[in-house]
Amino acid sequence: MAIHQPDIIEWHDEVPVSTRFGDPYYSVDNGLAESAHVFLKGNGLPDRFVSGFHIAELGFGTGLNLLVALDSWRKSKIHGPLIYTSFEAYPLSPTQMIKAHRNFSKIHVLAAELAHEWNTKICRPDLEFNLIVGDARDTLKSWDGEVDAWFLDGFSPAKNPELWEASLLSQVGKHTKFGGTFATYTAAGFVRRSLQEAKFEVERTPGYGRKRHMTRGIKL
Ligand SMILES: C[S@@+](CC[C@H](N)C(=O)[O-])C[C@H]1O[C@@H](n2cnc3c(N)ncnc32)[C@H](O)[C@@H]1O
Numbered sequence: 042m043a044i045h046q047p048d049i050i051e052w053h054d055e056v057p058v059s060t061r062f063g064d065p066y067y068s069v070d071n072g073l074a075e076s077a078h079v080f081l082k083g084n085g086l087p088d089r090f091v092s093g094f095h096i097a098e099l100g101f102g103t104g105l106n107l108l109v110a111l112d113s114w115r116k117s118k119i120h121g122p123l124i125y126t127s128f129e130a131y132p133l134s135p136t137q138m139i140k141a142h143r144n145f146s147k148i149h150v151l152a153a154e155l156a157h158e159w160n161t162k163i164c165r166p167d168l169e170f171n172l173i174v175g176d177a178r179d180t181l182k183s184w185d186g187e188v189d190a191w192f193l194d195g196f197s198p199a200k201n202p203e204l205w206e207a208s209l210l211s212q213v214g215k216h217t218k219f220g221g222t223f224a225t226y227t228a229a230g231f232v233r234r235s236l237q238e239a240k241f242e243v244e245r246t247p248g249y250g251r252k253r254h255m256t257r258g259i260k261l
Contacts, residue, residue, distance in 0.1 A: 098125070
């Protein structure tokens with residue numbers, strides 16, 4: 042993996058925590074179940090999967106969401122690749138990622154399979170992965186992709202406000218196909234309003250675990 046500005050992490054009960062942002066990379070309750078609930082179910086997946094389905098993500102972190110999505114993709118037995126593009130300013134090292142995946146026995150086989158391939162590009166028959174390194178506020182503007190589903194997974198809006206800025210979420214809207222969707226674990230009012238301004242029809246739905254609500258939306 043091309044390391045840009047490596048992040049410093051601490052491990053709290055085996056959960057990686059960013060010292061830069063003071064927040065865990067995934068739910069301390071069950072990161073895997075939260076990812077499936079928020080990002081897959083929130084985007085109507087796996088039911089919407091078709092060959093070449095394109096997911097983009099703000100905040101690659103440990104790559105857990107990618108593993109959860111690819112696991113679901115494989116189980117759907119769709120021919121052709123899942124396209125997955127993720128935007129990340131502070132990539133973790135492969136060693137940190139592999140350690141983070143050890144917590145999840147359900148994706149153990151997949152994680153072991155990709156452990157030697159963590160790089161900014163992966164090209165396999167069932168996965169085209171592209172990691173775009175840099176501040177998403179700069180890199181998304183100049184990107185020319187249009188996606189079917191967004192995973193909006195910055196750290197909490199209070200600790201990582203830059204990944205929830207209205208101008209960035211407006212770019213998310215511009216890089217979404219009509220009928221495309223987003224999902225995020227946060228239900229912060231300013232995030233919902235920015236996503237409405239970005240031309241999404243937005244709804245608040247039940248969150249995972251201790252989180253009462255999450256947000257999802259569709260571009261009409
Ligand atoms: C909650 S973590 C993402 C967790 C990840 N999706 C996973 O599956 O492990 C948030 C990520 O957003 C990244 N990030 C924060 N600010 C950013 C920015 N301005 N541009 C791009 N990435 C950013 C952080 O470095 C971190 O990896």
